Amino acid sequence: MEKRSRQRIGDMLVERGLITRGQLDEALVQQRTSRGFLGAILVQRGAIRPEVLLRTLSEQFGLPSERLKVEQMDWRVAAQFPGSVLSEGKCFPIRSDSESVTVAITNPLDAWSLSGMEQAAGFRKVIPILVLEHELQQVVQAYRQHLLRSIELRLKNDDNNG
Numbered sequence: 001m002e003k004r005s006r007q008r009i010g011d012m013l014v015e016r017g018l019i020t021r022g023q024l025d026e027a028l029v030q031q032r033t034s035r036g037f038l039g040a041i042l043v044q045r046g047a048i049r050p051e052v053l054l055r056t057l058s059e060q061f062g063l064p065s066e067r068l069k070v071e072q073m074d075w076r077v078a079a080q081f082p083g084s085v086l087s088e089g090k091c092f093p094i095r096s097d098s099e100s101v102t103v104a105i106t107n108p109l110d111a112w113s114l115s116g117m118e119q120a121a122g123f124r125k126v127i128p129i130l131v132l133e134h135e136l137q138q139v140v141q142a143y144r145q146h147l148l149r150s151i152e153l154r155l156k157n158d159d160n161n162g
Contacts, residue, residue, distance in 0.1 A: 108128065
């Protein structure tokens with residue numbers, strides 16, 4: 001894992017010319033009243049695109065990032081984890097092998113969600129990667145639909161066999 005930057009995200013964005021000092025100051029005022037994340041506020045205000053936020057957070061926290069696509073998910077990986085860990089939709093296991101589990105997260109400071117994943121992963125190492133929030137939510141929603149279809153199929157098979 002890369003070393004985390006000591007620079008704050010707002011300063012990083014201003015330094016790179018991605019936002020103005022005025023945009024940062026306005027977003028900081030909003031952040032004080034809303035207590036939201038500065039990056040999310042900047043995206044909401046249209047000052048930066050979500051992809052810019054993802055790339056900057058990745059650099060700031062020294063974590064890899066990637067784009068998630070529902071079509072590329074292997075639901076068998078998620079099935080290895082209890083629903084209680086997946087239900088909050090703050091992180092989601094996307095790849096695994098015998099030694100590690102790669103977990104998609106949107107908030108690199110969410111130690112609670114990562115701790116739950118680490119407990120559920122057992123002896124395997126948890127490797128966090130940053131993803132866009134809307135993409136993570138799409139994957140979580142698709143997994144819920146996958147589970148419902150699986151239950152419906154099982155019930156249908158039970159009816160046919162019973």
